[in-house]
Amino acid sequence: MKVYIETYGCQMNEYDSELVKAVLKDQNLSFTTSLAKADIVLINTCSVRENANRKIYARVHEVRHLKKDQSFYIGILGCMVTNLGKELFDLPVDFLAGPDSYRRLPAMINESIAMQSTILDDKLSKQETYQNIYPLRQKGVNAWISVMRGCNNFCSFCVVPYTRGRERSKSLMDIYNECQRLADEGFRQVTLLGQNVNSYHHEGNDFAALLDKVSEIDGIKRIRFVSPHPKDFPGSLIDIVAQNDKICNHIHLPLQAGNDRILGLMRRTYTQKQYLELVQRIKEAIPDITLTTDIIVGFPTETAAECKDTKNVLEKVRFDSSFIFKYSERPGTLAAKKYPDDIAEEEKTRRIVSLNELQKEISLQKNQSHIGKVHDVLLEKKSTKKSTQDYQGRNDGNKVVIISKGPYQIGDFLRVKIEDASAHTLMGTVIAPQS
Numbered sequence: 001m002k003v004y005i006e007t008y009g010c011q012m013n014e015y016d017s018e019l020v021k022a023v024l025k026d027q028n029l030s031f032t033t034s035l036a037k038a039d040i041v042l043i044n045t046c047s048v049r050e051n052a053n054r055k056i057y058a059r060v061h062e063v064r065h066l067k068k069d070q071s072f073y074i075g076i077l078g079c080m081v082t083n084l085g086k087e088l089f090d091l092p093v094d095f096l097a098g099p100d101s102y103r104r105l106p107a108m109i110n111e112s113i114a115m116q117s118t119i120l121d122d123k124l125s126k127q128e129t130y131q132n133i134y135p136l137r138q139k140g141v142n143a144w145i146s147v148m149r150g151c152n153n154f155c156s157f158c159v160v161p162y163t164r165g166r167e168r169s170k171s172l173m174d175i176y177n178e179c180q181r182l183a184d185e186g187f188r189q190v191t192l193l194g195q196n197v198n199s200y201h202h203e204g205n206d207f208a209a210l211l212d213k214v215s216e217i218d219g220i221k222r223i224r225f226v227s228p229h230p231k232d233f234p235g236s237l238i239d240i241v242a243q244n245d246k247i248c249n250h251i252h253l254p255l256q257a258g259n260d261r262i263l264g265l266m267r268r269t270y271t272q273k274q275y276l277e278l279v280q281r282i283k284e285a286i287p288d289i290t291l292t293t294d295i296i297v298g299f300p301t302e303t304a305a306e307c308k309d310t311k312n313v314l315e316k317v318r319f320d321s322s323f324i325f326k327y328s329e330r331p332g333t334l335a336a337k338k339y340p341d342d343i344a345e346e347e348k349t350r351r352i353v354s355l356n357e358l359q360k361e362i363s364l365q366k367n368q369s370h371i372g373k374v375h376d377v378l379l380e381k382k383s384t385k386k387s388t389q390d391y392q393g394r395n396d397g398n399k400v401v402i403i404s405k406g407p408y409q410i411g412d413f414l415r416v417k418i419e420d421a422s423a424h425t426l427m428g429t430v431i432a433p434q435s
């Protein structure tokens with residue numbers, strides 16, 4: 001039987017889909033990138049905002065419609081399963097497996113085929129890190145690697161602690177060995193993943209120790225990580241990002257809001273002042289740092305003046321880019337229980353448009369400030385933008401850099417002079433391969 005997987009949501013889900021492939025490959029199942037040819041269709045889902053859920057409902061019905069004359073099985077994986085459980089029985093699907101149930105997937109598929117009924121496993125585990133499973137990855141430049149799973153923070157708006165359960169970390173040596181194997185297979189970059197990646201700890205090793213260990217591997221040239229939480233940012237972590245050349249100078253540091261009352265209601269555990277002080281320390285230690293963030297507008301009771309505080313932080317920090325979301329009430333979260341979703345949709349729209357406009361201006365100015373500078377670019381793929389003749393890579397700060405086609409290979413490190421910039425990308429010409 002041939003399996004087709006579609007993945008929604010964050011990078012953790014990308015990684016999990018690769019884990020699922022490894023589990024299924026052991027059962028002699030093969031894979032296809034064509035929905036039409038699939039005998040088993042898997043949809044790995046996200047629940048972080050209501051929109052994400054809606055998209056999946058629509059997609060399941062669409063898949064049924066597209067393949068209406070064929071017999072096939074359809075399974076839902078991931079966060080929607082642990083979020084909604086039996087509610088998903090309304091959907092025309094055969095099996096439902098949450099993020100901690102992937103070892104059971106082959107048995108579940110067999111069971112649903114044998115019993116002709118929908119099988120659900122939405123249990124969360126306190127231990128599961130899929131420690132001994134080596135994901136089946138697409139060959140490429142970057143490999144995702146989940147170093148911890150779950151989240152203990154319970155930010156009041158967020159469904160993740162309910163969909164992914166409690167925090168647990170993989171062993172340091174296990175991650176080191178996985179990265180070594182990735183290097184042997186030709187991956188040049190690893191991105192360490194966790195919902196709260198810097199709360200990684202295993203047998204006395206913290207996140208800074210993990211970064212240090214992974215950087216010992218010769219073949220790995222770049223190390224990235226997402227997403228750190230501002231509360232777990234000791235000096236030792238800033239120092240290692242500053243001092244270790246392999247660890248990229250990019251920190252995605254979710255702010256969520258700039259107003260202290262809202263940050264309190266969100267249970268983010270820091271104030272605007274503490275966040276700004278952290279940014280200051282980071283900028284002092286790493287002057288060329290690329291900073292990006294996540295923001296939510298329209299949290300219950302947020303006034304226009306309080307949203308202005310978020311705008312002020314954007315102006316002070318001058319993030320390279322921001323992902324800005326409208327608050328979406330998630331059933332079961334503290335915010336949903338305590339605070340009615342009382343900001344009108346049009347007001348949320350006004351706030352998101354206004355913040356996005358400001359961010360776009362800042363992003364453009366920041367990108368333009370790189371014109372004339374030389375960056376080390378790791379070539380990732382043929383560009384999807386404009387001409388198919390172009391290549392696309394990223395600089396140390398994770399910015400997309402477009403260069404013209406030349407005698408280069410995906411995975412090459414190039415020294416590139418930046419000639420032009422938009423709010424989203426840098427354009428440059430290659431000066432030389434990196435020495």
Ligand code: SAH
Nearest residue numbers: 157158195227254294295296325326327328
């Ligand atoms: N673990 C990461 C974020 C995970 S979710 C962290 O703590 O930073 C990714 C982003 O989605 C969040 O940073 C937040 O900005 C947004 N988000 C989460 N729940 C949301 C909700 N209920 N409504 C709108 N945006 C939300």
Ligand code: SF4
Nearest residue numbers: 151153154155158160
């Ligand atoms: Fe959600 Fe907060 Fe955990 Fe991030 S840290 S996953 S926003 S609860």
Ligand code: F3S
Nearest residue numbers: 009010046047048079
């Ligand atoms: Fe979505 Fe789950 Fe990731 S809710 S953001 S796929 S952890």
